[in-house]
Amino acid sequence: MVYKRFSVGVAIRVGLILANVVCLAFIFARTDLFFSQLVLLFILSFQIYNLVHFVTQTTRDLARFLQAVRHQDYSVSFADDAGTHPAFQELHQSFQGAINAYKEVEAQKESQYHYFKLIVEHVSAGIISLNSKHEIVLINKAAEQLLDVQNIVSWKQLQSKRNSFTQAVDHWLRGGSSLAEVVIEGEKRQFSVGVNPVILLGEPYRVVTFSDIKNEIEGKEIEAWHKLIRILTHEIMNSVTPLSSLTETMLMIVEQEDGNQKPLAEITEENLEDIRLALKTIQKRSRGMLHFLNDYRQLTRIPTPQLAPVNIGNLLASVSRLMQGEITKYKASIYVLPVPPDLTIQADAKLLEQVLINLLTNSLQALEDVVNPQIELNAITQDSKVIVAVADNGKGIEADKLDKIFIPFYSTKPAGSGIGLPVSKQIMHLHGGNIKVQSQTGVGTKVELRFPIQTVTFR
Template sequence: MRLLELRRLFPVRTLRVRLMLTSLLVVALPIAIVGVALEREGRQALRSEKEDKLFALARVLDLELGPGGYDALIADLPTGWTDRAAAIRHLNRKLAPATDRVADAAPGVGVGYYSRRLDAIVTYGPSRDHANTVGLSIPEDHPGRDVMATKVPRAEAGTLVRGPILNAMLPIIRDGEAIGYIWSNEFSSAIEAQASAIDLAVVVASVGGLVVAFGIISVLSRRLSREVGVIVHGLAAMKRDLRRPIPALRDELGEIVEAINGMAKALNDARSLNENILASVADAIVAVDLEGRVTAVNPAAEHLYGVTSAEVIGKPYRSLFPKEARLDSVLLDTLQTGRVHAAVTIDLPRAEQTLRINATSSVLRDGDGKRIGAVVVLKDVSERERLMVQVMRADRLAALGELTAGIAHEVRNPLTSIRGFIQYLDECESLEEWRAYGPLIIRQVDSLNHLVGELLAFGRPQPPRIATVDVPQLIKEMAFLARGKSDARIELACDGSFPTIEADGEALKQALLNLIINAIQAIPDGGTVTVSTRTEGEHVAIVVKDDGVGVAPENLDKVFDPFFSTKPSGTGLGLAMVHRIVDAHGGVITIDSAPGKGTVVEIRLPIVHHDQTPEPVS
């Protein structure tokens, strides 16, 4: 109950109270440290001053004793040192006036002489107070005995002959020997009273400083808290309306307010810009939170789904579709798995028709990178696909026309030759001429047959028969076969760590053999064909390089077209077939060539074969 009452009285969670407590702590801690340091230094300085004063009085008494010491004073005593009591009385009569004079000059101070030879107090001033101590010996553990033994001055605080005192003891040195010691002492109570006065002054000064600091901190914190309150209330208002600026303030807080107002204006402008962009984008955009509830839709999405933003904001994304519809959404998949989808073609069922949609989804994150939802961009490609079908049909018709023209050209030449030979032989009766021209006719027929065979292979492609293929071994076999067709030098530079791949081995053999033979036919005598391999992540590359005549720049775009060939006897179907084989494997073929600098053909194939037929996504 008391704790609750204290919290109610002192709401430490307010900014002003925190500022006051923090400031007081910052101020009080140095004041306390300085106060403690001053108190210690004051006490140390007081003791040092007392010790210096007491040792000064002891040195005055040492001078009063004279250079001869006790021996000079006792020289006129008939009995000398033999009569201890007489010697003590004699020395007391000689030295008591000096000790009384010094003691009277420093009230509260006690001074005296001690004789080591007599082991007795010779005099203790003021005599009126301490005459009864004359003739007494100090205890065995008295620090005065250490002073006489070590010949080192010493100040000691404790309870001695006089009581609790600070005692300064000075050895009396004559001819290198300690003949006694002189003391000068003062009651500890008097010293403690002076030290307490110093402590009181330090405490008063510290408390006064804290009171003044508290007043200043209270005034400043009230002003600062009031100005911070203006900022807090202004920020609360900005949550509802970014167009309401915070009132201007002074000094650094004024700069903070200006910065906040500037950021609010920039944020409002950015929000307006984003809203305008979303409103003007032709593609549909839908965003959802982590629970799958719609958080934003643009006008294009409203038109695509046939809804308004007011109807769907805050509702589950599945509510945009009929309950009986089978839904396999890329947006919800991204939301659940974090997997990004790019340009996925899906079917979007609508009441009047099913639309073909190009969908791209990604994860939404806040400024800290934390996932807050997902967004999908939907593009209606139904009309585009219809136009693409028409374009592809037109392209196929054009290609068919080119193919027909090529076939006609390739077939006409052998037929013309056959017709000419037949006409000639029809009028010829010589059997020798029939034997001479018969093989020529057969070669022309074989040429036609070869052309028809290539056309059949090109026109009826078979799907690849996928198996594990050792590409370096396959390259060695094709290089061996190609060597028999020319005296060109074939060099192999296969990667030793080249992996096996999934491919149609026979189709790859056909493609590689065509490329190597083309390279051999393009080089002059003594040329070199280099076949190399390398691995690039999930793909492998096969490179066929020659130092032959090269290909003219205007012909590079045509080398893979059917019936295009720069060789007099070529059909133009070899590279077209290679391109079709590589494409069936999901690979890419590129060519780089320049006249007189040779040609480089590169095939890139995936290590793992993927079916090229896309799966429908709804």
């Protein structure tokens, strides 16, 4: 429609110019019509100007539209142009529609930016964004409060005030996370720092997130102490209460009501037998207390791992041979699945043997009274980890007890000491790994020892 109107407008103007030229041709040489010739020449000039102006109107409007978009000047309006030729009204409407659409998009971007900024300002974690020139693009209030700094605009400023924090960030140029100890006004704070590199519009940025975990760590430590104290109190009270009762009974046998010693003539053979039995009970309970304290000492005195290359296949074969006597005693079968011959990690072989012996002992005890008892040892690599698995088809662990099995002195077995799994977990932690347990009652239990491929020792 726009094109048709434009073509008709051009055709009419060209036709009028031709008609004017023809009239000039007829009266060109006549001196008596000199004034008429001047009028026609003036009209012809106006017609040519009008044609050029009409033809270039589209170019001017398009240039004005593109300049507005380029400079994001959305105050430009095509809707209120007075005297606009009908041939360009539809074009102007399209331009105005595009301008309005850009306005709406810009308004949405602005509102999203303010919404994002509001969220960033109200999160409890510190957030800092750095560009490739080490300039701080964004820093929220939480970051300023955690670092106790204000009006920081450059990374160098922050380095001069909080060097230990910036060192932790600069250590992870390609991304990563770590713990950083920062001294602020003489107070040590533990920060969990994460660095994430991003590319935005072709420019590299680093987004640094961090939070103060000192209070969380202290809270967990206090909770762990309370839990340990409850366990120790429970065990000690269980031992001391009967000892106190037996001691009181023996005193009643050998003392009179006034607190003086009874004459030997009043002490019968039956009294002596009661005292002997009480002393045996005290001796037995005392040995139990010593055994408990020895377990506690074992739990708190795990040696630092002496790292060396450990071939997983050889380790599993060695442990299975070592436990063969116990396996035969329980009439169970053990299967060591094929392991890649070059599967090796940096670890302490003796400590890992202790962990595997603990796990195999637990599995054997769970296989008691089970038809066709079996244990399976396996090792694989998965997601940058080496996983050593011990699986059995035993009784399994009840779901409500599964989250308590790593609590020291907690045991699902009546005669269990409750230190095997906690010790194993500590040993794995010292190797930079962890333990994952999956169990289903009546189906069996699978315990996975997960090692990072590049195993390190935490000092």
